[in-house]
Amino acid sequence: MARKPTVYDVAREADVSIATVSRVLRTPERVRPQTRQTVLNAISLLGYLPSGSARSLAARKTNSIGLFLPNIDQLDQIGEFELTSDDAADMVIDPPQGQEDNTDSLYFDEVLRGCELESWRQGLSLMVSIGLRGKGDDIPQLINSMSEKVDGLIVLARSVPDTVLAFLRKRLPVVMIANAPANQENEFDLVRVSNRKGMYVLVRHLVEEHGVTSMAYVAGTDDSPDNGKRYEGFCEGLRSEGLEPSAAPIYRGQFSQSSAYQITGSLVRQGTLPRALVCANDQMALGALRALSEAGVDVPGQVIVTGFDGIKETAVSRPRLTTVRQPMVDLGRAAVSTLVKRLEDPDSPPISTELPVRVELRESCEGAMD
Amino acid sequence: MARKPTVYDVAREADVSIATVSRVLRTPERVRPQTRQTVLNAISLLGYLPSGSARSLAARKTNSIGLFLPNIDQLDQIGEFELTSDDAADMVIDPPQGQEDNTDSLYFDEVLRGCELESWRQGLSLMVSIGLRGKGDDIPQLINSMSEKVDGLIVLARSVPDTVLAFLRKRLPVVMIANAPANQENEFDLVRVSNRKGMYVLVRHLVEEHGVTSMAYVAGTDDSPDNGKRYEGFCEGLRSEGLEPSAAPIYRGQFSQSSAYQITGSLVRQGTLPRALVCANDQMALGALRALSEAGVDVPGQVIVTGFDGIKETAVSRPRLTTVRQPMVDLGRAAVSTLVKRLEDPDSPPISTELPVRVELRESCEGAMD
DNA sequence: TTGTAGGCGTTATCAC
DNA sequence: GTGATAACGCCTACAA
Numbered sequence: 140m141a142r143k144p145t146v147y148d149v150a151r152e153a154d155v156s157i158a159t160v161s162r163v164l165r166t167p168e169r170v171r172p173q174t175r176q177t178v179l180n181a182i183s184l185l186g187y188l189p190s191g192s193a194r195s196l197a198a199r200k201t202n203s204i205g206l207f208l209p210n211i212d213q214l215d216q217i218g219e220f221e222l223t224s225d226d227a228a229d230m231v232i233d234p235p236q237g238q239e240d241n242t243d244s245l246y247f248d249e250v251l252r253g254c255e256l257e258s259w260r261q262g263l264s265l266m267v268s269i270g271l272r273g274k275g276d277d278i279p280q281l282i283n284s285m286s287e288k289v290d291g292l293i294v295l296a297r298s299v300p301d302t303v304l305a306f307l308r309k310r311l312p313v314v315m316i317a318n319a320p321a322n323q324e325n326e327f328d329l330v331r332v333s334n335r336k337g338m339y340v341l342v343r344h345l346v347e348e349h350g351v352t353s354m355a356y357v358a359g360t361d362d363s364p365d366n367g368k369r370y371e372g373f374c375e376g377l378r379s380e381g382l383e384p385s386a387a388p389i390y391r392g393q394f395s396q397s398s399a400y401q402i403t404g405s406l407v408r409q410g411t412l413p414r415a416l417v418c419a420n421d422q423m424a425l426g427a428l429r430a431l432s433e434a435g436v437d438v439p440g441q442v443i444v445t446g447f448d449g450i451k452e453t454a455v456s457r458p459r460l461t462t463v464r465q466p467m468v469d470l471g472r473a474a475v476s477t478l479v480k481r482l483e484d485p486d487s488p489p490i491s492t493e494l495p496v497r498v499e500l501r502e503s504c505e506g507a508m509d
Numbered sequence: 510m511a512r513k514p515t516v517y518d519v520a521r522e523a524d525v526s527i528a529t530v531s532r533v534l535r536t537p538e539r540v541r542p543q544t545r546q547t548v549l550n551a552i553s554l555l556g557y558l559p560s561g562s563a564r565s566l567a568a569r570k571t572n573s574i575g576l577f578l579p580n581i582d583q584l585d586q587i588g589e590f591e592l593t594s595d596d597a598a599d600m601v602i603d604p605p606q607g608q609e610d611n612t613d614s615l616y617f618d619e620v621l622r623g624c625e626l627e628s629w630r631q632g633l634s635l636m637v638s639i640g641l642r643g644k645g646d647d648i649p650q651l652i653n654s655m656s657e658k659v660d661g662l663i664v665l666a667r668s669v670p671d672t673v674l675a676f677l678r679k680r681l682p683v684v685m686i687a688n689a690p691a692n693q694e695n696e697f698d699l700v701r702v703s704n705r706k707g708m709y710v711l712v713r714h715l716v717e718e719h720g721v722t723s724m725a726y727v728a729g730t731d732d733s734p735d736n737g738k739r740y741e742g743f744c745e746g747l748r749s750e751g752l753e754p755s756a757a758p759i760y761r762g763q764f765s766q767s768s769a770y771q772i773t774g775s776l777v778r779q780g781t782l783p784r785a786l787v788c789a790n791d792q793m794a795l796g797a798l799r800a801l802s803e804a805g806v807d808v809p810g811q812v813i814v815t816g817f818d819g820i821k822e823t824a825v826s827r828p829r830l831t832t833v834r835q836p837m838v839d840l841g842r843a844a845v846s847t848l849v850k851r852l853e854d855p856d857s858p859p860i861s862t863e864l865p866v867r868v869e870l871r872e873s874c875e876g877a878m879d
Numbered sequence: 880t881t882g883t884a885g886g887c888g889t890t891a892t893c894a895c
Numbered sequence: 896g897t898g899a900t901a902a903c904g905c906c907t908a909c910a911a
Binding site for chain 1: 889891
């Protein structure tokens with residue numbers, strides 16, 4: 140493979156000017172069919188492929204967009220990767236499961252799918268990157284890696300530190316998925332789900348269909364807007380049923396299985412289990428389920444448990460978990476769609492979209508009133 | 510936000526030449542500290558961000574690589590996406606699970622993670638795209654979308670038609686994950702796992718530790734090289750234990766849960782269940798498990814079941830499934846690593862890497878001999 | 880150490 | 896319908 144052919148090579152081969160070659164590619168109808176064919180032949184003969192860089196430079200846009208996902212694991216621990224061909228097979232007995240946090244990645248992967256899909260439909264290329272860790276030192280690296288190569292950015296909540304976010308935002312359009320930094324909600328293009336409404340509907344269902352009057356809220360970290368919105372919905376749901384939210388205990392978890400596992404364990408030992416444990420996410424609901432199962436507490440007979448997010452495990456746990464499913468793929472698609480709008484019209488006011496969620500009823504609350 | 514600032518703006522602001530600005534960015538040590546600082550100030554004052562296109566054009570490389578994943582769903586069915594803000598929540602009872610094929614995506618997502626990770630480590634940007642469907646019509650679209658913007662490509666097996674693959678290969682470096690088109694195995698840079706060895710070790714384990722002498726192979730589609738290699742390993746395993754491979758029945762599935770579910774159901778009804786069902790992938794093993802469970806057949810007591818791939822469900826099924834785990838993240842990392850080598854040295858001979866797999870023993874074959 | 884100038888491969892605006 | 900030619904924003908000898 141010699142040097143890559145350019146328009147000049149094609150032009151020479153077809154005996155036309157480079158302008159004509161360009162036209163054949165961009166506006167074929169403005170070229171006489173015969174000339175066009177000659178050029179096309181030359182192109183395929185030489186195996187010519189236009190240079191994206193040159194094209195982007197001239198057109199002043201890249202037709203690419205970037206997506207930042209949160210970093211799952213500690214990237215710090217990632218070392219060299221050694222390429223060694225090794226036709227072998229180890230054997231292990233009952234391998235431990237991965238860190239529980241990994242299941243989060245499912246969420247992101249679906250969002251990614253959505254972005255991929257919609258970018259493809261819109262004729263855009265999608266550039267993907269894991270987010271940055273805390274230190275701002277990585278900014279130069281970030282710049283080199285991505286933002287200089289795209290027309291706009293999609294950022295999943297908390298995948299990029301606020302300072303970096305501010306930096307990027309000054310330079311190119313940014314769409315946030317899930318939520319913006321505190322107090323800047325109406326300055327960003329935003330795509331999110333109706334956390335509040337989902338929890339609201341769920342709580343009302345518990346009261347109306349299952350006669351639950353005593354429920355506790357197992358919260359996530361308080362700095363999470365998701366958690367905040369969900370708690371709001373929880374309170375509103377209670378209130379709309381004539382129940383007093385302040386009478387419902389809050390137990391503070393960390394969005395993790397283990398946190399809810401411990402909390403639930405304590406409640407069992409103290410004998411202070413409510414009729415229903417409403418968890419701020421699925422991971423915690425699963426943790427609660429595990430603790431209850433180990434304690435021999437019947438779900439949903441004695442205690443109802445609900446989650447939030449709709450991760451895959453909810454459909455295979457025992458009992459299967461009632462949850463509020465987020466439309467993750469649509470989140471991605473909506474984000475791309477929003478970004479495209481923003482690129483077309485840079486000065487329009489912020490676009491905010493709230494996608495509906497879906498309450499999915501399963502055994503963990505089913506038939507509990509009977 | 511006015512027009513984006515360029516080197517010229519920065520140069521003017523700092524009262525230096527554009528060459529100096531460039532040097533500050535690329536080779537800071539060759540600039541007097543004082544000048545450097547002036548330039549840096551101007552840069553941050555203006556919010557200057559170098560243009561990736563221009564840089565790539567001048568440097569004759571993009572520092573980006575592309576990844577093609579197979580398209581999961583039928584993209585044809587994907588329509589417009591309408592942006593509508595809708596603070597709502599539906600409710601459904603016991604929603605059906607997604608199409609079973611979706612679990613495949615887990616596999617790809619992990620590969621993607623690996624690519625992402627290693628690209629990041631190597632300072633490269635990663636461009637992601639779902640593959641193309643059969644028709645070659647999409648080639649122009651493909652060209653515009655991706656190959657013109659990257660230095661090299663990573664392609665997951667069967668995510669791109671062979672014809673398109675041939676086209677791309679002529680124009681830029683391509684690394685295949687899993688396997689190359691038939692009869693071209695030694696022309697490609699390849700990264701794969703030791704399917705053969707994994708199955709071999711598994712089969713020997715079944716014979717030696719569990720005394721299994723009667724086993725059946727539940728195959729995937731025969732056009733799959735994976736399936737072929739695994740079957741080879743199966744046969745070799747038997748042979749090495751003094752058993753005759755041709756005496757072991759093959760049941761032809763489609764890599765899908767339902768196919769194995771039906772096959773297993775038939776075996777139950779016919780009363781022709783072997784001591785062990787060795788499945789070519791996890792999906793089929795799960796299907797078999799389901800059929801056996803419904804028929805009241807004890808696993809592993811009466812029948813041992815094994816899978817291949819190591820998808821997440823294997824760790825939560827009942828009983829949990831013995832399987833051969835593919836190091837999916839490492840596949841991705843190895844692919845990027847290979848591509849980097851190829852880019853550094855375009856003319857070296859094809860690089861082929863085979864990563865070791867890991868046999869994971871769980872209840873579906875545990876204690877079966879006791 | 881710093882500046883000048885040519886080139887990277889396209890697109891787009893003019894004339895012809 | 897086609898062909899010069901000037902951007903596009905950056906890099907990099909080569910000079911100064």
